[in-house]
Amino acid sequence: MKKHAVIVAGGTGVRMGTSQPKQFLEIAGEPVIVHTLRAFLTAFEDIKLTVVLPVNHIQKGTQLITSRVDYPVEIVEGGETRFHSVQRGLATVKEKSVVFVHDAVRCLVSTQLIQSCYQQALTTGSAVPVLSSRDSIRFLEEGKHRVLNREQVLLVQTPQVFHSEWILSAFQVPYNSSFTDEATVVEMAGYPIKLIEGEESNIKITRPVDLHIAAEWLQEKKR
C-alpha cells in the first residue's frame, strides 16, 4: 500500500530558549527536521511527505527543507493545537495509504521502526510505538498518590501509524482537550490501537541538552 508521512513541527522554540524553533536547530551538521525527513525517505523511497510548520516559520522552513532535501515535500501551515495541525496535514492525504503521523523533533527514529510500524498497520490498521518505563511510577489522583506497576506503564512515541480510512474519518470531529495524540483521536472513533515496541533512542528534542543527547545517540548507533 502507498505510504504518506505527516511530520508535525508545531513548536516555536519557547522551551528551547532560542529564537529558532527546535526542529530547525542542527545536530551533526544537519537540521533536526532534515534528519527526520531522511529517516522516512530511507525507510521508503516512494513515501509522500507532508510537513506541518508553525505559521511564522513557513518561509524559513521551506527554504531550509528545499535546499537540503532533493525530494518533493508538501508544506502546510499548522493550527492552534496539535490536533488542528495534524488535521491540516491530513488534508494533503488524497490516496488510500498507510499514514504516519510523526513528531518532527523525534529525528532519531530508525528505518527499522518506520518499516515495522508500516507492516503492522498494514495488517492490523494501526501501530503505535511504546516503551515500558525505566523508573518506578506513582499515579496522582485527587491529591493522593499510589504506586503503579511500571511494567504496565507505557511511554508513547511516534510515528503513530494508521490506515488512511481510519485516521481521516477519525479526524472529522470537533477538537476535544482529551486528544493528546493521534491514537486518542482514532480510538475515540472506535478503532483499535495496536501497540508496537518503541526505541529508547527515539527521543523528542525539546530542551537544549537534547541536541547534545541526540548527537550522542547518533554516535552510539555508529559504535
Added chain:
Amino acid sequence: MKKHAVIVAGGTGVRMGTSQPKQFLEIAGEPVIVHTLRAFLTAFEDIKLTVVLPVNHIQKGTQLITSRVDYPVEIVEGGETRFHSVQRGLATVKEKSVVFVHDAVRCLVSTQLIQSCYQQALTTGSAVPVLSSRDSIRFLEEGKHRVLNREQVLLVQTPQVFHSEWILSAFQVPYNSSFTDEATVVEMAGYPIKLIEGEESNIKITRPVDLHIAAEWLQEKKR
C-alpha cells in the same frame, strides 16, 4: 538532625555490556560512584556515608573509593535484591538521623535536591523526588490498554529520604516482591510518602549511552 546516606550500587554491569559494573565506569575522568559520593559531601560536609556493593566488587570498589574520596565511607556487601541490599546498608545507621537511600548510578543528583529532600524530610518525615512524564502514557491491564493523563503519572527518582525511625522500623519486615523502592516499603508500614520535585538531569546510568548522556548533562550544568 544528623544525616546518613546509604548509596546502593547493586548492579554488576550485565546490561551495560561491560565487565565493570556501571557504578565504576568513568564520566569526565571520575567513576560514577565517586561523582555520587561527592554530591552528598558537597551538600553536607558532616554526612555519614555507607556504600552497598555487590559481593564480587567489594575489593575493587573499596580501593577505588578510598583512593579518590578523602572521607570515611563504610562499605557493606549487598544482598539478593535491592530490598536486601538496602536492609544491609540500613544496619549501619546507628543514630537518629535523616536517612537518604540513593542509587549509586544517579550520579548527577544536585546539591540542591539533596538539601531540599533533607529539609522536607525533617518537617514531614519523608521526601521522594518525582517528575511528570514528558511522553503520553498508556496503562496496560489484562491485555488491554488505555490512556492515562500524563500529568498524573510521576516518574520516581532517588534519593528517597526518611526519618531513621520510619525507615528502620519499616525495613524490619520479610521481603515482598511489591517492594520496588524504599517508598513502597515505608508506605507499607503505614507512613505517608511526601513527594518533592525531582530533576531532569537526575538520570540513572544503566546503558552505555548513558555515560555519554551524563557527560552532556555535566557540560549543560556548566553552560
